[in-house]
Amino acid sequence: MAANPMSQFDVYRIGPEIKVGAFDISFTNASLFMILSTVSILLIFNLGSKKNSILPNKIQLIAELSYTFVSKMISDTAGSKAKPYFAFIFSLFMFVLFCNMFGMIPYTFTVTSHIIVTFVLAAFIFIGVTVIGFIKHGFGYLKLFVPSGVPAVLLPLIVVIEIISYLSRPISLSVRLFANMMAGHTMMKVFGGFVISLGIVGGWLPLSFSVALTGLEILVAFLQAYVFAILTCIYLNDALNLHH
Amino acid sequence: MVKKIYFQSIFFSFFFIKEAFAAESGGMPQLNPEFWVSQIFWLILTFGIMYLVLSKLILPKISNNLETRKSQILENIEAAEKQREDSDAKLKEYDEIISKSKLEANSIFNQAREKALKDISAKRAILDQQIDNEIVEAEKEIDILRKNAPDKINKIAIETSSELLQKLIGADVNNSSISAIVDDLSKRNGDKYYGN
Numbered sequence: 001m002a003a004n005p006m007s008q009f010d011v012y013r014i015g016p017e018i019k020v021g022a023f024d025i026s027f028t029n030a031s032l033f034m035i036l037s038t039v040s041i042l043l044i045f046n047l048g049s050k051k052n053s054i055l056p057n058k059i060q061l062i063a064e065l066s067y068t069f070v071s072k073m074i075s076d077t078a079g080s081k082a083k084p085y086f087a088f089i090f091s092l093f094m095f096v097l098f099c100n101m102f103g104m105i106p107y108t109f110t111v112t113s114h115i116i117v118t119f120v121l122a123a124f125i126f127i128g129v130t131v132i133g134f135i136k137h138g139f140g141y142l143k144l145f146v147p148s149g150v151p152a153v154l155l156p157l158i159v160v161i162e163i164i165s166y167l168s169r170p171i172s173l174s175v176r177l178f179a180n181m182m183a184g185h186t187m188m189k190v191f192g193g194f195v196i197s198l199g200i201v202g203g204w205l206p207l208s209f210s211v212a213l214t215g216l217e218i219l220v221a222f223l224q225a226y227v228f229a230i231l232t233c234i235y236l237n238d239a240l241n242l243h244h
Numbered sequence: 245m246v247k248k249i250y251f252q253s254i255f256f257s258f259f260f261i262k263e264a265f266a267a268e269s270g271g272m273p274q275l276n277p278e279f280w281v282s283q284i285f286w287l288i289l290t291f292g293i294m295y296l297v298l299s300k301l302i303l304p305k306i307s308n309n310l311e312t313r314k315s316q317i318l319e320n321i322e323a324a325e326k327q328r329e330d331s332d333a334k335l336k337e338y339d340e341i342i343s344k345s346k347l348e349a350n351s352i353f354n355q356a357r358e359k360a361l362k363d364i365s366a367k368r369a370i371l372d373q374q375i376d377n378e379i380v381e382a383e384k385e386i387d388i389l390r391k392n393a394p395d396k397i398n399k400i401a402i403e404t405s406s407e408l409l410q411k412l413i414g415a416d417v418n419n420s421s422i423s424a425i426v427d428d429l430s431k432r433n434g435d436k437y438y439g440n
Binding site for chain 2: 006007009010011013023024025026027028030031034035037038041042045046048049052054060063064067068086087088090091094095111113114115116117120121178182
């Protein structure tokens with residue numbers, strides 16, 4: 001079982017089966033790592049916001065740097081109108097980042113390597129952004145699909161393409177994160193398996209690859225969280241400041 | 245380079261996935277809907293609680309901390325600026341005091357110098373006067389001596405000439421006639437002897 005690179009993505013029940021109606025909402029290893037991520041986020045940021053010293057200590061510095069990092073990202077991409085959504089985007093970024101990073105620890109489970117998790121997040125963002133867009137601009141939000149300065153002949157084609165690209169946003173957003181996490185972790189597992197099967201003689205090369213890949217994967221874990229958050233900001237920007 | 249390896253290994257890994265598909269009937273665990281509802285439920289629960297706690301409790305505190313720090317730093321900078329201005333003013337005052345005292349010292353020195361010079365010149369004037377007086381007195385004495393000198397010489401001349409005449413001729417000559425001749429001679433030749 002351990003040799004199968006996909007077995008690390010198995011979800012299994014921890015404790016008894018919990019059923020609500022026809023739905024199984026049992027506590028699983030995925031739930032465990034979601035709770036671990038959120039608890040560590042809350043712990044770090046609670047500790048980081050407790051004291052307000054002029055010269056911040058390390059944990060306060062981490063909290064404040066993250067705060068200014070996300071707030072700068074939002075104001076750069078979506079402008080000042082996106083301020084009410086700061087808390088959501090901050091939580092989103094931190095949640096994805098911590099889930100990705102927890103997945104980098106050996107023998108852990110990567111929550112974001114499951115399409116259903118990323119898809120729920122992306123679908124929520126998609127629906128939320130669409131609702132915000134219609135509330136802010138009414139039916140004028142449909143102008144998003146009609147770019148200005150396009151010749152009338154091309155317009156039907158462009159509108160169709162725009163609609164398709166808009167509707168595929170949740171899919172691209174969720175698949176990007178899920179596929180990155182899954183591919184990276186599978187590959188690390190594969191190289192780990194090579195180390196075992198090639199033994200002490202030939203195992204050094206895949207081992208060095210494995211080490212390099214670990215660094216790369218940590219980078220990817222951060223980058224994908226950043227990309228997820230910044231794409232959310234860009235979608236939000238479309239809904240808030242309609243100028244296509 | 246790293247990217248190339250990365251994609252190659254992804255490609256490689258797909259072989260393994262294929263094998264995994266063949267070996268186990270489950271395939272990708274992600275596509276097994278058994279725990280989807282559970283995952284959605286726990287995601288909404290954990291993420292929702294985290295969002296609520298972050299947005300209601302923690303993030304306002306952090307932003308408040310940042311604001312207060314910013315304002316405090318600004319205040320401190322202002323206070324520092326004020327103190328700098330104060331110290332500048334004090335420095336200027338100090339400079340003024342120093343330059344003033346320098347001027348004062350200069351004037352005191354000048355006054356002392358003038359006073360000393362005045363004293364010296366006054367003493368010198370007194371001394372000059374004393375010297376002048378002494379010179380005048382000495383000159384007077386010299387004058388007296390000079391005035392008396394011809395009379396004495398005349399007297400000597402009269403006496404010597406009367407004695408000479410007595411020895412040469414052996415006869416007393418009347419002193420008054422000799423003194424008349426000597427007076428007459430000294431009057432005629434006085435300028436030649438006394439230079440006046």
